[in-house]
Amino acid sequence: VAMAHLAWRLAQRWCQSSLQVISFPVVQLHLNRTAMRASQKDFENAMNQVKLLKKDPGNEVKLKLYSLYKQATEGPCNMPKPGVFDLINKAKWDAWNALGSLPKETARQNYVDLVSSLSSSLESSSQVEPGTDRKSTGYETLMVTSEDGITKIMLNRPTKKNALNVEMYHEIMHALKAASKDDSAITVLTGNGDYYSSGNDLTNFTDIPPGGVEEKAKNGAILLREFVGCFIDFPKPLIAVVNGPAVGISVTLLGLFDAVYASDRATFHTPFSHLGQSPEGCSSYTFPKIMSPAKATEMLVFGKKLTAGEACAQGLVTEVFPDSTFQKEVWTRLKAFAKLPPNAMRISKEIIRNREKEKLHAVNAEECSVLQGRWLSDECMNAVVNFLSRKSKL
Numbered sequence: 001v002a003m004a005h006l007a008w009r010l011a012q013r014w015c016q017s018s019l020q021v022i023s024f025p026v027v028q029l030h031l032n033r034t035a036m037r038a039s040q041k042d043f044e045n046a047m048n049q050v051k052l053l054k055k056d057p058g059n060e061v062k063l064k065l066y067s068l069y070k071q072a073t074e075g076p077c078n079m080p081k082p083g084v085f086d087l088i089n090k091a092k093w094d095a096w097n098a099l100g101s102l103p104k105e106t107a108r109q110n111y112v113d114l115v116s117s118l119s120s121s122l123e124s125s126s127q128v129e130p131g132t133d134r135k136s137t138g139y140e141t142l143m144v145t146s147e148d149g150i151t152k153i154m155l156n157r158p159t160k161k162n163a164l165n166v167e168m169y170h171e172i173m174h175a176l177k178a179a180s181k182d183d184s185a186i187t188v189l190t191g192n193g194d195y196y197s198s199g200n201d202l203t204n205f206t207d208i209p210p211g212g213v214e215e216k217a218k219n220g221a222i223l224l225r226e227f228v229g230c231f232i233d234f235p236k237p238l239i240a241v242v243n244g245p246a247v248g249i250s251v252t253l254l255g256l257f258d259a260v261y262a263s264d265r266a267t268f269h270t271p272f273s274h275l276g277q278s279p280e281g282c283s284s285y286t287f288p289k290i291m292s293p294a295k296a297t298e299m300l301v302f303g304k305k306l307t308a309g310e311a312c313a314q315g316l317v318t319e320v321f322p323d324s325t326f327q328k329e330v331w332t333r334l335k336a337f338a339k340l341p342p343n344a345m346r347i348s349k350e351i352i353r354n355r356e357k358e359k360l361h362a363v364n365a366e367e368c369s370v371l372q373g374r375w376l377s378d379e380c381m382n383a384v385v386n387f388l389s390r391k392s393k394l
C-alpha cells in the first residue's frame, strides 16, 4: 500500500513537472515553431551539445529531451506501458506517449530548439564557485581540492542541503580512495552552503529497478556497506569540518573520524525511528562507546537532536567554534596539523584503529543487513512518502 502511495505521489509530481515544462514560455515558443525544419545534421549536433551541457538541466527537461528524441527517431510511442512501480520507465513512457502522433520532423525541430535554448540559459546561469574548475575535479556532487598538505572533500549539493544521492556515495568513495594515495597529510570532509549534510537523499528510494524493492534494498545494503567500509579503512587522519546542521548518516559517520570540528550553528540529528530505519555508520557501536549507552539511545533510538555544544560535551564533537570565526580558526589549525610528519600520523592512526577494525567491519555488516529489512517495512515507506509528498520534514 505504501509503495502504491509512493508511486501515486511521484506520478502526481511528474505530471505537475511535465506541465510546468510544457507551459514554460521559452519552450512553448519553440514547441510551436514548426515552420523551420532542422536537418539531420542539426539534430546530431544538438545530441552532441546535450552531452556537453555543464549543468544538469533537471529531470523534467531530460524527460522532454528523451521524448522528443524518441519521437524524432522512432515516431509515436511503440513500447508497452511499464508497471506502476517502475517509476523511471513509466515517466519516460508517459512523456513519449504524450507526444501522440507529432510528426518526426517536428519532434526533431523541437529537440534542436530545446537544446539551443538550454545551451544559452544553462551556460549563463552556471553557479560554479570562483576559482573552481569543476572539470578538473571530475566530480558532479563534490568539490575536491588539495593544497597545504590537506585534501578537502566538500559535499556540493547545497540546494539539496548536501543530501547524499547514489552518485555522491560513489564519488565520496572514489575521493577517499584517491586521498588515501595522494601527497596530502590529512583529509577533510565538509559541506558547501548552510548545511553540512541532510543525510541520505530520500529520493534514493524512488528509482525501483526491474527486480523490485527487494533488489533495491539489497543493492542499497551492498552500497552502504562498501561506503562505510571506506571510512573504517581510511589510513590518514580524517577530519570533519561540520559547517552547519548534520542529519542521519552524516552524523553517524562522525564516530569513524579522527577529529570533528563544528560551527556553533551545527546540530546533530539521527531521526532513524521517525524514518522507520535503524542506525548505520557503525554508530550502534561507536556512539555508546563515545557518549554512554543511554546518551546514544537518546540520539539513535529517540531521535534527540543535539546542539554543537551538547555534541561536544558528549564526545562526538572535538571542539566548537563561533560561526563567525569558524572557517578561519579551523583552517589555521588544520594547516598546522598538516605540517606534522605524515608517516608518524598514519602510523599513530593505524595503532589506534587497527585494534577496532575487525569489530567495526562486523558491526557495519550487521547494521546494513538490519537496514535492508527496514527499507522494506511500511514504517520506512510511509516516512519516505510523507517527506516526498511534503507532508513532513524533520
Ligand SMILES: CCCCCCCCCCC/C=C/C(=O)SCCNC(=O)CCNC(=O)[C@H](O)C(C)(C)COP(=O)(O)OP(=O)(O)OC[C@H]1O[C@@H](n2cnc3c(N)ncnc32)[C@H](O)[C@@H]1OP(=O)(O)O
Pocket: 159, 160, 161, 163, 164, 166, 198, 199, 200, 201, 202, 203, 204, 205, 216, 217, 219, 220, 221, 223, 224, 247, 248, 249, 250, 272, 275, 277, 280, 375, 387, 392, 393, 394
Ligand atoms: C533502498 C534504498 C537504497 C538507497 C541507497 C543506499 C543508501 C544508504 C542509506 C543509509 C541510511 C541513511 C540514513 C539517513 O541519512 S536518515 C536521514 C535522512 N534525511 C532526512 O530525513 C532529511 C530530510 N530533509 C528534511 O527534513 C529537510 O529538508 C531539512 C530539515 C533537512 C531542511 O529543511 P529546510 O526547510 O531548511 O529545507 P528544504 O526542506 O526546503 O530542503 C531544500 C531542498 O533540499 C531537499 N532535501 C533536503 N534534504 C533532503 C534529503 N535528505 N533527501 C532528499 N531531498 C532533500 C528538499 O526536498 C528541498 O528540495 P526542493 O527544493 O527540490 O523541494
